[in-house]
Amino acid sequence: MAPPCKVLMVAEKPSIALSIASVLSHGQMSTRRGVTEVHEFDIMFLGFHAHCRVTSVIGHVFSVDFPASYQDWTATDPLNLFQAPILKTESNPKAHIQRHLSQESRGCGYLVLWLDCDREGENICFEVIECTGFHVKEAKERVYRARFSSVTEKDILKAMDNLVEPNKDEALAVDARQEIDLKVGVAFTRFQTSYFQGKYGNLDSRVISYGPCQTPTLGFCVQRYLQITTFKQEKFWTVHPYIIKNGYDLQLEWERQMLFDLNVATMFQKLVMEDGLLEVIDISEKQESKGRPCGLNTVNLLKVASSALGFGPQVAMQLAERLYTQGFISYPRTESTAYPSSFDFKVTLNEQISNPLWGDHVQRLLVEGYQKPRMGTDAGDHPPITPMQSATEDMLAKDAWRLYQYVCQHFIASISPDCKFVRKKVQFKVGGECFHCVGQHVTLEGFTSIMPWLAVNEKRLPQFTIGEKIEVSNVELYEGNTEPPDYLTESELISLMEKNGIGTDASIPVHINNICERNYVQVQSGRKLVPTALGIALIRGYQYIDPDLCLPEIRSFIEHQITLVAKGQADHVRVVQHVLQQFKNKYSYFVKQVWHCWALDLRYFDQLNISCGPTGLLLSC
DNA sequence: GCAAGGTC
Known part of the structure; x- marks a missing residue:
């Protein structure tokens, strides 16, 4: 029998190479260390027995720069840079990625490109082709592009069955x-x-x-x-009538909100005071809902890290990457807020079941059933950021713990019920002017019990009936200043x-x-x-x-x-x-x-x- | 010494 042909497969980062190799080899592979790890196993490839090597680059292999003659700032007029030639040099010469690819491609008859499926990934494909010598004419037909929409077994196998050409235009x-x-x-x-x-x-x-x-x-x-x-500051005035009903002391809001003329505002205050009797003209009740969050993507993690945890984006990403390499959270760089259809919520929830802070909530979700996550967007890169291994406060450094805690809270919230509340608006008329007050009553805390800072405030109102007349206890003329942003x-x-x-x-x-x-x-x-x-x-x-x-x-x-x-x-x-x-x-x-x-x-x-x-x-x- | 984009 002829010796099996050899296939080189290259991913954009070591973690993806590992995932691909695990799926294609059904876990039966040998791994050796190199500049980046190389996983080897035998498979059927295009109907032949083949020996497969899966390795990775670490992002871009090359980056562009000007030739040495343009590097002298004083000798080069910047205007000339617009027409200058440019060079591609190794992004990280010490990593020797180019040499690694060249060595690993030796004796390989086929190249399969598993780079991320975006423009940058497509560009790295051609960097890899260059490094592996597959750009020569007779080797071109032996280069394949695997297009995968997520790093799951299903999509990896599907990509293998539908290999295409790399896209030069992208x-x-x-x-x-x-x-x-x-x-x-x-x-x-x-x-x-x-x-x-x-x-x-x-x-x-x-x-x-x-x-x-x-x-x-x-x-x-x-x-x-x-x-x-x-910003030009302006004074404004507003009329606030007060009423006392069933032990509630209520301040009413004016339909006109505010006026910028003191004389006019004073006139309205007088009208209200002279009438002195509010009539209830409308009572409306509406079921409202505050939606649970979609899956967590990088940008949203960075926003929360900055506004709620006080971590700058750079620090937040360092913490997240650390949590990822330690196995506490999933890959932290993703645009997607939609979970893949194959996502196993039960396994992820079960991992959190004995957490002292949110274990009870998780148990309830497992017993009573969790919600389907909201739709979100699927950018085709990685699943949303979710907790993996369970951790407790004593296992992590303080900042890492706070970030991990948020990732857990967000994940649990994303499959908890929406928050439901009833919003009641009572409208009044007095002195020809309309005022109102609003009450809120939470009927289901839902996800806000795990994200308490998003809770809807309870605001009770006394009973009113339409046509009812109530005495005004006081009419305040409030003076405020508009504030700059x-x-x-x-x-x-x-x-x-x-x-x-x-x-x-x-x-x-x-x-x-x-x-x-x-x-x-x-x-x-x-x-x-x-x-x-x-x-x-x-x-x-x-x-x-x-x-x-x-x-x-x-x-x-x-x-x-x-x-x-x-x-x-x-x-x-x-x-x-x-x-x-x-x-x-x-x-x-x-x-x-x-x-x-x-x-x-x-x-x-x-x-x-x-x-x-x-x-x-x-x-x- | 310089950009923006990958990834660690």
Whole structure:
């Protein structure tokens, strides 16, 4: 019998390689250590007996950079970077991934690519092909792409039965993004850094960076700061009648809410006082429901970690990764909020059954039946973040425990009943004006018993009947001030970034960290982001010269252009050239105009009409 | 010294 053919399979990370090998070998494999682990076993492949090797890379193998001749900041005009050649070099030379792939591919007749099924994964496919020598013409037909929608036995086997070709267009879209981001970011960064050199000692920062993600991120923080500083406080007045009924002392709300004219408000107060008798004109009761959460994805974990636990995104991810490698939670980087159909809720619940804090709730769910989780979205990557092994407070460090606790609470809540309550609204008329009061009565705590901070407040009302008349005990004329918004919280910033497509679940923490480390913003108590003088000056400068530079649309513009490449609707080289030409125009204009703002005292911005800059240089094209 | 995207 001929020796079996050899097949090399490559995943994006070691954990996926392990999952794939376990499924395909039915657990019958041998594993040896290498740069990344290699799992070996025999299988039937395309109808033949084959020996299979499954290993992985660790994310991208390569990243782009300029050749050495462009690395000298003083000898290179940043303008020339837009047309400069670029090189791909190993992202982490010390890891020797390239050598590892080259060695493991020796003697293999087939390559199966198990990289994550997104654009970046498609790009890494071609990096792997390059490293394994399968890019030569005669080897191309022996390269297969496995497309899996989740890392489950069912989907892995399905992918094996439906091997396809890797998608070159999607890979090229990533190449395009890499080149655009590199050239635009580095050109502006080098110019700005050199420009600020020695100026404005109080704005010290070694590098004054620019980037199509980090700059709009800073833009959000400064935008809120400007709303605060330009806020004009106004006095307002509102009329609050009080009644006493069956021992309840109630303050009623006015349908007009508030008025900005004291004389008018006083007139209404007088009308109410002169009438003095409230008539109940309507009583309505409505069944309300507060929905249980969907499965937990990374972005939502980061938001809660920041707003409720006080952990920054970087720290939260470090804690989550640690919990993951120790087996306490599932893979923490995912966009999906929908559980896969094969998810075993019973096993996961059972694991938590003896927890001293939520074990009782879990037992009840197991006995009385848990709810089907809400629909959520399936991004095709990993299942939502869930607890795995049970842990108690003494087993983990304090911060890790708090994060683990939240993951458990969220998981249990996601399959607990919705919270049900009755909302009762009573409407009154007095002196021709309408007022109301609202009561709430919880009929089913549901998931809020495991997430008590989301509980609906109980608010009881006395009995009323329509047509009933009640004496007004007091009429207050309340004077208040409109309040400016507060500084942007980190959690709000994460939401804005997600909504505007700035960064990804993995890179959002990096961009936020960047603008902190560069001294553009400071994190203050309550994880509020307060821009520094430097951060404000930068954004006000862009707003004056070319607002596009700090708007979130700068990212969506790039994403839109590279999507054309990914879909095969535009040529990669032409798209890159077209986009770079526009940024080069912006760069030239920016360099000329900088004189008019940053050269002056930075306080000059305060006197500027910010909207006078040119608009649509890029977005109109 | 510089971007943004993977992953640890």
